[in-house]
Amino acid sequence: MTEKANENWEPKIIAFVCNWCTYAGADLAGISRLQYPPSVRLIRLPCSGRVNPFYIVKALQEGVDGVLVSGCHPGECHYISGNMSARRKFALLKNFLSYVGIEPDRTIFTWVSASEGEKFAEVIKGVTKKVKALGPAQKLVKRL
Amino acid sequence: MENIEKQVQEHAKKLLAEGKADVIIGYEKGTLPSQTAPCFITDPDDTGRLVWNWFCSVNLAKYAHDIIFRHRESQQRTKPEERTKKVVGIVARGCTTRSLTIHLQEKQYDRDQIVIIGVPCTGFVANKKISIAVDGKEVVECSVDGDSLSVKTKDGGKDIPLRDVLADNCLTCRFNNPMISDVMIGEAAPPMADAEREYEGIDEFENLPVEERWAYFTKEMGKCIRCYACRNACPSCYCKTCFVEQSQPKWVGAGIDETDTQVFQIMRMFHTAGRCVDCGSCLEVCPMGVDLRKFLKKLDKDDFQLFENRAGESMDSLPSLSVYSEDDKEEFIFEP
Numbered sequence: 001m002t003e004k005a006n007e008n009w010e011p012k013i014i015a016f017v018c019n020w021c022t023y024a025g026a027d028l029a030g031i032s033r034l035q036y037p038p039s040v041r042l043i044r045l046p047c048s049g050r051v052n053p054f055y056i057v058k059a060l061q062e063g064v065d066g067v068l069v070s071g072c073h074p075g076e077c078h079y080i081s082g083n084m085s086a087r088r089k090f091a092l093l094k095n096f097l098s099y100v101g102i103e104p105d106r107t108i109f110t111w112v113s114a115s116e117g118e119k120f121a122e123v124i125k126g127v128t129k130k131v132k133a134l135g136p137a138q139k140l141v142k143r144l
Numbered sequence: 145m146e147n148i149e150k151q152v153q154e155h156a157k158k159l160l161a162e163g164k165a166d167v168i169i170g171y172e173k174g175t176l177p178s179q180t181a182p183c184f185i186t187d188p189d190d191t192g193r194l195v196w197n198w199f200c201s202v203n204l205a206k207y208a209h210d211i212i213f214r215h216r217e218s219q220q221r222t223k224p225e226e227r228t229k230k231v232v233g234i235v236a237r238g239c240t241t242r243s244l245t246i247h248l249q250e251k252q253y254d255r256d257q258i259v260i261i262g263v264p265c266t267g268f269v270a271n272k273k274i275s276i277a278v279d280g281k282e283v284v285e286c287s288v289d290g291d292s293l294s295v296k297t298k299d300g301g302k303d304i305p306l307r308d309v310l311a312d313n314c315l316t317c318r319f320n321n322p323m324i325s326d327v328m329i330g331e332a333a334p335p336m337a338d339a340e341r342e343y344e345g346i347d348e349f350e351n352l353p354v355e356e357r358w359a360y361f362t363k364e365m366g367k368c369i370r371c372y373a374c375r376n377a378c379p380s381c382y383c384k385t386c387f388v389e390q391s392q393p394k395w396v397g398a399g400i401d402e403t404d405t406q407v408f409q410i411m412r413m414f415h416t417a418g419r420c421v422d423c424g425s426c427l428e429v430c431p432m433g434v435d436l437r438k439f440l441k442k443l444d445k446d447d448f449q450l451f452e453n454r455a456g457e458s459m460d461s462l463p464s465l466s467v468y469s470e471d472d473k474e475e476f477i478f479e480p
Contacts, residue, residue: 054387054395061407074470084468087187087477091154092417092465094476099350099442100410101358110478120479139358142403 006063012066012130013040015124016055018083019050021072021113036121040068047071049082053093055109063141066106066131070123071114073111083111102139105130148263149196152235155261159327160188164334165233165259167211169204176301178274178295182207194235198288199267201311203423205243205379208232212253213382237265239423240317241458243379245323247418249462252382262325264333267314267397269293269306270424272433277304312437313424316342323458343445349438356385361439365406367432369400374426375412380419387411409436417443421455427449442461 017023023044029036045051048071056067069090071083090109098104108127111118152170159165172183172193180199184207185191215230236244241260248255272285278297283298293304307315314320317336322328349357373387375381387395388408395411397404413420413436420440425436447453450473451464 049238054411056409057407057414058395061403074474081468083474084470085465087472087474088451088465088468089452091473091476092443093414095446096410096439096443097416098354099357100361101354102440103354103357108478109476110480119480123478125480126480140403140406142397142401 009132009136010037011039011128011136012063013066013068013127013131014059014064015040015042015068015070016045016048016051017042017069018050018078018114019044019046019073020078021076022070022120024114025112025116025120028114029120030117032117033118034121036124039128039131040124047079047080047082048086049077049079049084051089053089056093057097057140059104059141060106060137060140063137065134065137066108066127067108068123068127069109070112073113076113103134105127105134106137145197146349148330149194152196152261152263153194155192155327155329156185156233156235157260159233159259160186160191165231167230168194168233168235168261169207169211170235170261171176171196171200171204174199176283178269178271178283182476184211190237196235196263198267198293198306199271200237201246201268201271201424201428202238202377202419203243203379204234204236205247206276206377206382206425208234208244208258209247209252209379209382229254229257231256233256235261235263236322236325237263238317238321238323239265239313240379241322241324241424242319242421245459246380246421246457246463247382249456249459249466252377260322260325260327262322262328264322264330265314265317265320266333267310267317267320267336268313268424269309271428273309273311274304277309278302284397310323311424311428313422317422318342318454319421319457323456324423343441345438346441346445350442362402362406364435364438365409365432366402366407367434368405369432370405370408371431373429373431374434377425377429378416379425380416380421381412387415407411409434409439410472411437413443416440418447418451419455420444 014137051069059067074084077083117118156168168185171180174181211232219227281297283295291306293306293309295302316338318339321332396408407455447464453464
């Protein structure tokens with residue numbers, strides 16, 4: 001995953017999404033035939049609280065250009081409080097990663113509910129734009 | 145300090161003789177003049193080995209956890225009604241009691257399994273600072289007299305002001321007196337002067353450009369030889385199987401790849417988020433002198449600023465990632 005940046009370069013983004021809100025939101029975006037960049041690969045998890053911070057760091061090490069984590073809005077979690085525990089983890093992790101020198105825009109957290117198909121498309125557009133501006137990931141990437 | 149040492153020995157002797165503790169964890173004279181070693185005393189007549197001085201550095205809470213867990217494991221094949229509990233007496237300063245509090249909050253053992261001999265603390269001497277002061281020469285003799293530390297190497301002696309060799313975490317310590325104790329020795333120590341400047345270095349580092357921060361991080365982590373001494377010394381790192389040793393999934397590679405080292409360090413530090421008590425044990429045991437504190441302290445700062453938590457401050461303030469609040473700040477959430 002060491003392609004050089006040129007005008008045709010498309011970022012690879014991994015999205016960890018929760019089964020109950022964001023995945024359904026992505027589904028709605030699809031059903032509604034909304035257009036968004038194909039740069040994102042969704043990984044469906046039961047809850048945003050299931051996202052081990054290690055998944056994010058590991059994804060960066062494996063060479064993705066950006067990581068998106070998305071779950072239900074706080075207070076709407078299927079498991080009552082999973083996303084609120086997650087929010088604390090992410091707040092610390094995002095600060096910490098940017099503190100050690102990884103660009104803050106490579107790790108993005110957001111809330112998208114099942115009825116927000118449009119917002120999902122907007123989020124993907126926004127994240128792709130941010131990551132594209134940064135160029136291919138160089139830091140923490142394991143090279144073989 | 146000699147007075148404290150004597151009282152530690154007396155209390156330890158009493159606890160062992162009365163059967164209130166099965167083992168006392170304390171410090172004893174080390175093999176090097178500027179170091180002490182942890183020791184485990186079960187015989188009341190042996191308590192004379194215990195010392196308390198400026199060189200008592202590592203956090204003993206780690207050993208309390210180890211001993212209790214070894215004992216618990218050894219009892220697995222015993223009938224439940226015949227199982228015994230091991231009571232551990234521990235010589236503890238402020239940071240040690242905070243680590244014990246973390247263990248208790250995380251339900252690692254019961255409060256009645258530890259007897260805390262609380263000792264007021266005025267900091268410990270960092271060995272790395274001594275060795276920098278004497279240009280890495282071998283220290284033959286080392287003693288503290290009042291406010292100065294006199295070091296003797298083969299080439300001659302040197303007097304260093306004590307403040308210059310105290311560990312960084314001690315200079316800005318807020319909790320130098322034990323937070324919880326069963327026996328308290330002596331008077332409470334005066335607070336350390338620089339507690340307000342705790343996050344000075346962190347604020348400075350935060351304002352550097354991102355590339356410079358990354359350069360510093362990679363430079364520091366480039367020194368790391370993955371000996372895992374930091375993990376082994378850390379009282380908050382008590383997982384039975386650490387993620388670095390797990391193979392399904394294999395979280396981090398075991399080779400010499402530098403990103404593996406960086407990922408290991410990022411994740412080990414992140415695992416102590418909201419649980420690191422800034423005891424300085426990891427720095428003290430690190431053979432390569434990696435500046436871990438620069439990064440650990442950032443987690444500590446965020447922990448306090450975002451969640452108003454200081455690890456192990458009291459039994460009521462749980463580690464910040466074990467709890468949540470509906471009103472947690474969420475400025476970092478991306479809105480398109």
